[in-house]
Amino acid sequence: MDKEGDEQKTKKRKVVVANYMVTVATLVVWWHEKHIVKEPYLDFKVTREIYLRRLYYGNNRVCVEQLRLNKHCFTVLCTNLREHCGLRDTRNITVEEAVAMFLYVLAHNFKNRTVNFNFIRSGETVSRYFNIVLCAIIKLGRHYLIQPETEMEGYEHEKWEWFQDCLGALDGTYVKVHVLLRDQGRYRNRKNEIATNVLGVCSRDMRFTYVLPGWEGSAADSRVLRDALD
Known part of the structure:
Protein backbone atom coordinates (compact mmCIF):
# COMPACT_ATOMS: atom_id res chain seq x y z
CA MET A 1 0.00 0.00 0.00
CA ASP A 2 2.82 2.40 0.86
CA LYS A 3 4.46 1.65 -2.45
CA GLU A 4 1.27 2.40 -4.38
CA GLY A 5 0.80 5.62 -2.43
CA ASP A 6 4.33 6.73 -3.28
CA GLU A 7 3.69 6.04 -6.96
CA GLN A 8 0.49 8.14 -6.88
CA LYS A 9 2.34 11.03 -5.23
CA THR A 10 5.15 10.79 -7.78
CA LYS A 11 2.65 10.83 -10.64
CA LYS A 12 0.90 13.90 -9.20
CA ARG A 13 4.22 15.70 -8.83
CA LYS A 14 5.04 14.98 -12.47
CA VAL A 15 1.65 16.32 -13.59
CA VAL A 16 2.12 19.49 -11.53
CA VAL A 17 5.63 19.99 -12.89
CA ALA A 18 4.42 19.43 -16.47
CA ASN A 19 1.60 21.96 -16.06
CA TYR A 20 4.02 24.43 -14.54
CA MET A 21 6.45 24.03 -17.45
CA VAL A 22 3.65 24.47 -20.00
CA THR A 23 2.51 27.65 -18.24
CA VAL A 24 6.04 29.03 -18.15
CA ALA A 25 6.57 28.19 -21.83
CA THR A 26 3.31 29.91 -22.75
CA LEU A 27 4.31 33.04 -20.84
CA VAL A 28 7.72 33.06 -22.50
CA VAL A 29 6.18 32.80 -25.97
CA TRP A 30 3.67 35.57 -25.17
CA TRP A 31 6.41 37.85 -23.85
CA HIS A 32 8.59 37.16 -26.87
CA GLU A 33 5.85 37.95 -29.37
CA LYS A 34 4.70 41.07 -27.55
CA HIS A 35 7.98 42.70 -26.58
CA ILE A 36 10.61 41.23 -28.88
CA VAL A 37 8.97 40.33 -32.20
CA LYS A 38 7.48 43.52 -33.63
CA GLU A 39 4.90 43.52 -36.41
CA PRO A 40 5.70 45.99 -39.19
CA TYR A 41 3.76 49.20 -38.70
CA LEU A 42 1.47 50.18 -41.56
CA ASP A 43 0.34 53.76 -41.92
CA PHE A 44 -2.96 53.17 -43.70
CA LYS A 45 -3.43 56.85 -44.45
CA VAL A 46 -0.11 57.06 -46.27
CA THR A 47 -0.79 53.77 -48.06
CA ARG A 48 -4.17 55.05 -49.20
CA GLU A 49 -2.73 58.35 -50.42
CA ILE A 50 -0.11 56.54 -52.48
CA TYR A 51 -2.77 54.30 -54.01
CA LEU A 52 -5.08 57.19 -54.87
CA ARG A 53 -2.34 59.33 -56.38
CA ARG A 54 -1.25 56.41 -58.50
CA LEU A 55 -4.87 55.82 -59.49
CA TYR A 56 -5.92 59.22 -60.80
CA TYR A 57 -2.75 61.32 -60.82
CA GLY A 58 -0.35 58.76 -62.23
CA ASN A 59 -0.25 57.10 -65.62
CA ASN A 60 -3.18 58.01 -67.88
CA ARG A 61 -3.53 54.41 -69.03
CA VAL A 62 -3.96 53.20 -65.45
CA CYS A 63 -6.67 55.79 -64.85
CA VAL A 64 -8.58 54.66 -67.94
CA GLU A 65 -8.24 50.97 -67.09
CA GLN A 66 -9.36 51.39 -63.49
CA LEU A 67 -11.92 54.22 -63.69
CA ARG A 68 -12.86 54.16 -67.40
CA LEU A 69 -11.97 57.87 -67.60
CA ASN A 70 -8.73 59.57 -68.47
CA LYS A 71 -7.19 61.99 -66.00
CA HIS A 72 -8.57 65.09 -67.72
CA CYS A 73 -12.15 63.78 -67.82
CA PHE A 74 -11.88 62.64 -64.21
CA THR A 75 -10.76 66.11 -63.13
CA VAL A 76 -13.55 67.77 -65.12
CA LEU A 77 -16.14 65.44 -63.59
CA CYS A 78 -14.97 66.20 -60.05
CA THR A 79 -14.98 69.94 -60.79
CA ASN A 80 -18.53 69.82 -62.17
CA LEU A 81 -19.74 67.84 -59.18
CA ARG A 82 -18.26 70.49 -56.91
CA GLU A 83 -19.65 73.47 -58.80
CA HIS A 84 -23.08 72.22 -59.85
CA CYS A 85 -23.99 69.54 -57.31
CA GLY A 86 -22.56 70.84 -54.06
CA LEU A 87 -20.19 67.91 -53.53
CA ARG A 88 -17.53 68.92 -51.00
CA ASP A 89 -14.45 67.48 -49.37
CA THR A 90 -15.02 66.15 -45.87
CA ARG A 91 -12.58 65.81 -43.03
CA ASN A 92 -11.64 62.29 -44.08
CA ILE A 93 -12.55 61.90 -47.76
CA THR A 94 -11.99 64.18 -50.72
CA VAL A 95 -14.32 64.49 -53.68
CA GLU A 96 -11.73 62.77 -55.86
CA GLU A 97 -11.60 59.71 -53.62
CA ALA A 98 -15.40 59.48 -53.37
CA VAL A 99 -15.79 59.74 -57.15
CA ALA A 100 -12.99 57.22 -57.67
CA MET A 101 -14.76 54.69 -55.42
CA PHE A 102 -18.00 55.30 -57.31
CA LEU A 103 -16.39 54.82 -60.73
CA TYR A 104 -14.44 51.81 -59.46
CA VAL A 105 -17.68 50.03 -58.61
CA LEU A 106 -19.32 50.92 -61.93
CA ALA A 107 -16.28 50.06 -64.04
CA HIS A 108 -15.67 46.59 -62.62
CA ASN A 109 -18.92 45.69 -60.83
CA PHE A 110 -16.94 45.14 -57.64
CA LYS A 111 -18.59 44.29 -54.36
CA ASN A 112 -18.44 46.52 -51.32
CA ARG A 113 -15.83 44.43 -49.53
CA THR A 114 -13.48 44.56 -52.54
CA VAL A 115 -13.62 48.37 -52.66
CA ASN A 116 -13.31 48.37 -48.88
CA PHE A 117 -10.03 46.46 -49.12
CA ASN A 118 -8.54 48.42 -52.03
CA PHE A 119 -9.37 51.88 -50.68
CA ILE A 120 -8.81 50.90 -47.03
CA ARG A 121 -12.23 52.18 -46.00
CA SER A 122 -15.02 50.60 -44.00
CA GLY A 123 -17.93 49.03 -45.83
CA GLU A 124 -20.28 51.63 -44.36
CA THR A 125 -18.11 54.46 -45.69
CA VAL A 126 -17.97 52.95 -49.17
CA SER A 127 -21.74 52.47 -49.26
CA ARG A 128 -22.51 55.95 -47.93
CA TYR A 129 -20.25 57.81 -50.34
CA PHE A 130 -21.38 55.70 -53.28
CA ASN A 131 -24.93 56.90 -52.66
CA ILE A 132 -23.77 60.50 -52.16
CA VAL A 133 -21.93 60.54 -55.49
CA LEU A 134 -24.84 58.76 -57.21
CA CYS A 135 -27.26 61.50 -56.10
CA ALA A 136 -24.79 64.14 -57.27
CA ILE A 137 -24.47 62.46 -60.68
CA ILE A 138 -28.26 62.47 -61.04
CA LYS A 139 -28.31 66.20 -60.28
CA LEU A 140 -25.53 66.77 -62.79
CA GLY A 141 -27.61 65.11 -65.49
CA ARG A 142 -30.02 68.04 -65.44
CA HIS A 143 -27.27 70.29 -66.78
CA TYR A 144 -26.45 68.04 -69.73
CA LEU A 145 -29.60 66.08 -70.60
CA ILE A 146 -32.08 68.33 -72.40
CA GLN A 147 -35.54 66.95 -72.92
CA PRO A 148 -36.95 67.43 -76.44
CA GLU A 149 -39.81 69.84 -76.91
CA THR A 150 -43.24 68.46 -77.71
CA GLU A 151 -44.50 71.37 -79.81
CA MET A 152 -44.78 70.70 -83.51
CA GLU A 153 -45.28 74.16 -84.87
CA GLY A 154 -44.86 74.74 -88.56
CA TYR A 155 -46.36 71.45 -89.69
CA GLU A 156 -49.48 72.25 -91.68
CA HIS A 157 -50.12 68.87 -93.23
CA GLU A 158 -53.40 67.40 -92.03
CA LYS A 159 -51.75 64.18 -90.86
CA TRP A 160 -49.58 66.01 -88.34
CA GLU A 161 -52.55 66.75 -86.10
CA TRP A 162 -52.43 63.15 -84.88
CA PHE A 163 -48.86 63.68 -83.65
CA GLN A 164 -49.42 66.87 -81.70
CA ASP A 165 -47.49 65.73 -78.58
CA CYS A 166 -45.21 63.25 -80.27
CA LEU A 167 -41.59 63.20 -79.06
CA GLY A 168 -40.28 60.93 -81.79
CA ALA A 169 -40.42 57.41 -83.10
CA LEU A 170 -38.86 54.06 -82.21
CA ASP A 171 -38.20 50.93 -84.18
CA GLY A 172 -36.04 47.85 -84.14
CA THR A 173 -33.65 46.61 -86.76
CA TYR A 174 -31.28 43.72 -87.30
CA VAL A 175 -27.57 44.32 -87.65
CA LYS A 176 -25.56 41.39 -88.97
CA VAL A 177 -22.73 40.25 -86.71
CA HIS A 178 -20.09 37.53 -86.49
CA VAL A 179 -20.29 35.41 -83.35
CA LEU A 180 -18.83 32.14 -82.14
CA LEU A 181 -20.33 28.96 -83.51
CA ARG A 182 -21.78 27.99 -80.14
CA ASP A 183 -23.66 31.32 -79.94
CA GLN A 184 -25.10 31.37 -83.45
CA GLY A 185 -28.34 29.74 -82.37
CA ARG A 186 -29.18 32.64 -80.06
CA TYR A 187 -28.30 35.24 -82.68
CA ARG A 188 -30.20 33.64 -85.56
CA ASN A 189 -33.31 35.73 -86.32
CA ARG A 190 -36.53 34.90 -88.11
CA LYS A 191 -34.86 35.72 -91.42
CA ASN A 192 -32.28 33.01 -90.72
CA GLU A 193 -29.54 35.64 -90.38
CA ILE A 194 -26.92 35.90 -87.64
CA ALA A 195 -27.68 39.35 -86.28
CA THR A 196 -28.23 41.46 -83.20
CA ASN A 197 -31.54 43.14 -82.44
CA VAL A 198 -31.06 46.90 -82.03
CA ASP A 230 -36.76 49.05 -67.33
Whole structure:
Protein backbone atom coordinates (compact mmCIF):
# COMPACT_ATOMS: atom_id res chain seq x y z
CA MET A 1 0.00 0.00 0.00
CA ASP A 2 2.82 2.40 0.86
CA LYS A 3 4.46 1.65 -2.45
CA GLU A 4 1.27 2.40 -4.38
CA GLY A 5 0.80 5.62 -2.43
CA ASP A 6 4.33 6.73 -3.28
CA GLU A 7 3.69 6.04 -6.96
CA GLN A 8 0.49 8.14 -6.88
CA LYS A 9 2.34 11.03 -5.23
CA THR A 10 5.15 10.79 -7.78
CA LYS A 11 2.65 10.83 -10.64
CA LYS A 12 0.90 13.90 -9.20
CA ARG A 13 4.22 15.70 -8.83
CA LYS A 14 5.04 14.98 -12.47
CA VAL A 15 1.65 16.32 -13.59
CA VAL A 16 2.12 19.49 -11.53
CA VAL A 17 5.63 19.99 -12.89
CA ALA A 18 4.42 19.43 -16.47
CA ASN A 19 1.60 21.96 -16.06
CA TYR A 20 4.02 24.43 -14.54
CA MET A 21 6.45 24.03 -17.45
CA VAL A 22 3.65 24.47 -20.00
CA THR A 23 2.51 27.65 -18.24
CA VAL A 24 6.04 29.03 -18.15
CA ALA A 25 6.57 28.19 -21.83
CA THR A 26 3.31 29.91 -22.75
CA LEU A 27 4.31 33.04 -20.84
CA VAL A 28 7.72 33.06 -22.50
CA VAL A 29 6.18 32.80 -25.97
CA TRP A 30 3.67 35.57 -25.17
CA TRP A 31 6.41 37.85 -23.85
CA HIS A 32 8.59 37.16 -26.87
CA GLU A 33 5.85 37.95 -29.37
CA LYS A 34 4.70 41.07 -27.55
CA HIS A 35 7.98 42.70 -26.58
CA ILE A 36 10.61 41.23 -28.88
CA VAL A 37 8.97 40.33 -32.20
CA LYS A 38 7.48 43.52 -33.63
CA GLU A 39 4.90 43.52 -36.41
CA PRO A 40 5.70 45.99 -39.19
CA TYR A 41 3.76 49.20 -38.70
CA LEU A 42 1.47 50.18 -41.56
CA ASP A 43 0.34 53.76 -41.92
CA PHE A 44 -2.96 53.17 -43.70
CA LYS A 45 -3.43 56.85 -44.45
CA VAL A 46 -0.11 57.06 -46.27
CA THR A 47 -0.79 53.77 -48.06
CA ARG A 48 -4.17 55.05 -49.20
CA GLU A 49 -2.73 58.35 -50.42
CA ILE A 50 -0.11 56.54 -52.48
CA TYR A 51 -2.77 54.30 -54.01
CA LEU A 52 -5.08 57.19 -54.87
CA ARG A 53 -2.34 59.33 -56.38
CA ARG A 54 -1.25 56.41 -58.50
CA LEU A 55 -4.87 55.82 -59.49
CA TYR A 56 -5.92 59.22 -60.80
CA TYR A 57 -2.75 61.32 -60.82
CA GLY A 58 -0.35 58.76 -62.23
CA ASN A 59 -0.25 57.10 -65.62
CA ASN A 60 -3.18 58.01 -67.88
CA ARG A 61 -3.53 54.41 -69.03
CA VAL A 62 -3.96 53.20 -65.45
CA CYS A 63 -6.67 55.79 -64.85
CA VAL A 64 -8.58 54.66 -67.94
CA GLU A 65 -8.24 50.97 -67.09
CA GLN A 66 -9.36 51.39 -63.49
CA LEU A 67 -11.92 54.22 -63.69
CA ARG A 68 -12.86 54.16 -67.40
CA LEU A 69 -11.97 57.87 -67.60
CA ASN A 70 -8.73 59.57 -68.47
CA LYS A 71 -7.19 61.99 -66.00
CA HIS A 72 -8.57 65.09 -67.72
CA CYS A 73 -12.15 63.78 -67.82
CA PHE A 74 -11.88 62.64 -64.21
CA THR A 75 -10.76 66.11 -63.13
CA VAL A 76 -13.55 67.77 -65.12
CA LEU A 77 -16.14 65.44 -63.59
CA CYS A 78 -14.97 66.20 -60.05
CA THR A 79 -14.98 69.94 -60.79
CA ASN A 80 -18.53 69.82 -62.17
CA LEU A 81 -19.74 67.84 -59.18
CA ARG A 82 -18.26 70.49 -56.91
CA GLU A 83 -19.65 73.47 -58.80
CA HIS A 84 -23.08 72.22 -59.85
CA CYS A 85 -23.99 69.54 -57.31
CA GLY A 86 -22.56 70.84 -54.06
CA LEU A 87 -20.19 67.91 -53.53
CA ARG A 88 -17.53 68.92 -51.00
CA ASP A 89 -14.45 67.48 -49.37
CA THR A 90 -15.02 66.15 -45.87
CA ARG A 91 -12.58 65.81 -43.03
CA ASN A 92 -11.64 62.29 -44.08
CA ILE A 93 -12.55 61.90 -47.76
CA THR A 94 -11.99 64.18 -50.72
CA VAL A 95 -14.32 64.49 -53.68
CA GLU A 96 -11.73 62.77 -55.86
CA GLU A 97 -11.60 59.71 -53.62
CA ALA A 98 -15.40 59.48 -53.37
CA VAL A 99 -15.79 59.74 -57.15
CA ALA A 100 -12.99 57.22 -57.67
CA MET A 101 -14.76 54.69 -55.42
CA PHE A 102 -18.00 55.30 -57.31
CA LEU A 103 -16.39 54.82 -60.73
CA TYR A 104 -14.44 51.81 -59.46
CA VAL A 105 -17.68 50.03 -58.61
CA LEU A 106 -19.32 50.92 -61.93
CA ALA A 107 -16.28 50.06 -64.04
CA HIS A 108 -15.67 46.59 -62.62
CA ASN A 109 -18.92 45.69 -60.83
CA PHE A 110 -16.94 45.14 -57.64
CA LYS A 111 -18.59 44.29 -54.36
CA ASN A 112 -18.44 46.52 -51.32
CA ARG A 113 -15.83 44.43 -49.53
CA THR A 114 -13.48 44.56 -52.54
CA VAL A 115 -13.62 48.37 -52.66
CA ASN A 116 -13.31 48.37 -48.88
CA PHE A 117 -10.03 46.46 -49.12
CA ASN A 118 -8.54 48.42 -52.03
CA PHE A 119 -9.37 51.88 -50.68
CA ILE A 120 -8.81 50.90 -47.03
CA ARG A 121 -12.23 52.18 -46.00
CA SER A 122 -15.02 50.60 -44.00
CA GLY A 123 -17.93 49.03 -45.83
CA GLU A 124 -20.28 51.63 -44.36
CA THR A 125 -18.11 54.46 -45.69
CA VAL A 126 -17.97 52.95 -49.17
CA SER A 127 -21.74 52.47 -49.26
CA ARG A 128 -22.51 55.95 -47.93
CA TYR A 129 -20.25 57.81 -50.34
CA PHE A 130 -21.38 55.70 -53.28
CA ASN A 131 -24.93 56.90 -52.66
CA ILE A 132 -23.77 60.50 -52.16
CA VAL A 133 -21.93 60.54 -55.49
CA LEU A 134 -24.84 58.76 -57.21
CA CYS A 135 -27.26 61.50 -56.10
CA ALA A 136 -24.79 64.14 -57.27
CA ILE A 137 -24.47 62.46 -60.68
CA ILE A 138 -28.26 62.47 -61.04
CA LYS A 139 -28.31 66.20 -60.28
CA LEU A 140 -25.53 66.77 -62.79
CA GLY A 141 -27.61 65.11 -65.49
CA ARG A 142 -30.02 68.04 -65.44
CA HIS A 143 -27.27 70.29 -66.78
CA TYR A 144 -26.45 68.04 -69.73
CA LEU A 145 -29.60 66.08 -70.60
CA ILE A 146 -32.08 68.33 -72.40
CA GLN A 147 -35.54 66.95 -72.92
CA PRO A 148 -36.95 67.43 -76.44
CA GLU A 149 -39.81 69.84 -76.91
CA THR A 150 -43.24 68.46 -77.71
CA GLU A 151 -44.50 71.37 -79.81
CA MET A 152 -44.78 70.70 -83.51
CA GLU A 153 -45.28 74.16 -84.87
CA GLY A 154 -44.86 74.74 -88.56
CA TYR A 155 -46.36 71.45 -89.69
CA GLU A 156 -49.48 72.25 -91.68
CA HIS A 157 -50.12 68.87 -93.23
CA GLU A 158 -53.40 67.40 -92.03
CA LYS A 159 -51.75 64.18 -90.86
CA TRP A 160 -49.58 66.01 -88.34
CA GLU A 161 -52.55 66.75 -86.10
CA TRP A 162 -52.43 63.15 -84.88
CA PHE A 163 -48.86 63.68 -83.65
CA GLN A 164 -49.42 66.87 -81.70
CA ASP A 165 -47.49 65.73 -78.58
CA CYS A 166 -45.21 63.25 -80.27
CA LEU A 167 -41.59 63.20 -79.06
CA GLY A 168 -40.28 60.93 -81.79
CA ALA A 169 -40.42 57.41 -83.10
CA LEU A 170 -38.86 54.06 -82.21
CA ASP A 171 -38.20 50.93 -84.18
CA GLY A 172 -36.04 47.85 -84.14
CA THR A 173 -33.65 46.61 -86.76
CA TYR A 174 -31.28 43.72 -87.30
CA VAL A 175 -27.57 44.32 -87.65
CA LYS A 176 -25.56 41.39 -88.97
CA VAL A 177 -22.73 40.25 -86.71
CA HIS A 178 -20.09 37.53 -86.49
CA VAL A 179 -20.29 35.41 -83.35
CA LEU A 180 -18.83 32.14 -82.14
CA LEU A 181 -20.33 28.96 -83.51
CA ARG A 182 -21.78 27.99 -80.14
CA ASP A 183 -23.66 31.32 -79.94
CA GLN A 184 -25.10 31.37 -83.45
CA GLY A 185 -28.34 29.74 -82.37
CA ARG A 186 -29.18 32.64 -80.06
CA TYR A 187 -28.30 35.24 -82.68
CA ARG A 188 -30.20 33.64 -85.56
CA ASN A 189 -33.31 35.73 -86.32
CA ARG A 190 -36.53 34.90 -88.11
CA LYS A 191 -34.86 35.72 -91.42
CA ASN A 192 -32.28 33.01 -90.72
CA GLU A 193 -29.54 35.64 -90.38
CA ILE A 194 -26.92 35.90 -87.64
CA ALA A 195 -27.68 39.35 -86.28
CA THR A 196 -28.23 41.46 -83.20
CA ASN A 197 -31.54 43.14 -82.44
CA VAL A 198 -31.06 46.90 -82.03
CA LEU A 199 -33.69 49.33 -80.78
CA GLY A 200 -33.42 52.94 -81.95
CA VAL A 201 -35.35 56.05 -80.93
CA CYS A 202 -35.22 59.31 -82.87
CA SER A 203 -36.75 62.71 -82.36
CA ARG A 204 -39.11 64.39 -84.81
CA ASP A 205 -36.16 66.12 -86.48
CA MET A 206 -34.63 62.70 -87.29
CA ARG A 207 -31.92 62.74 -84.62
CA PHE A 208 -31.20 59.64 -82.59
CA THR A 209 -31.89 60.16 -78.90
CA TYR A 210 -31.57 56.56 -77.67
CA VAL A 211 -30.06 53.31 -78.93
CA LEU A 212 -30.16 49.92 -77.21
CA PRO A 213 -27.80 47.41 -78.87
CA GLY A 214 -26.66 43.99 -77.76
CA TRP A 215 -29.76 41.81 -77.83
CA GLU A 216 -29.58 38.51 -79.72
CA GLY A 217 -31.38 38.27 -83.04
CA SER A 218 -33.75 35.66 -81.63
CA ALA A 219 -35.04 38.10 -78.99
CA ALA A 220 -38.55 39.39 -79.58
CA ASP A 221 -39.10 43.11 -80.10
CA SER A 222 -41.33 43.24 -77.02
CA ARG A 223 -38.51 41.84 -74.87
CA VAL A 224 -36.07 44.44 -76.16
CA LEU A 225 -38.60 47.22 -75.57
CA ARG A 226 -39.25 45.98 -72.03
CA ASP A 227 -35.52 46.09 -71.34
CA ALA A 228 -35.38 49.69 -72.59
CA LEU A 229 -38.30 50.71 -70.38
CA ASP A 230 -36.76 49.05 -67.33
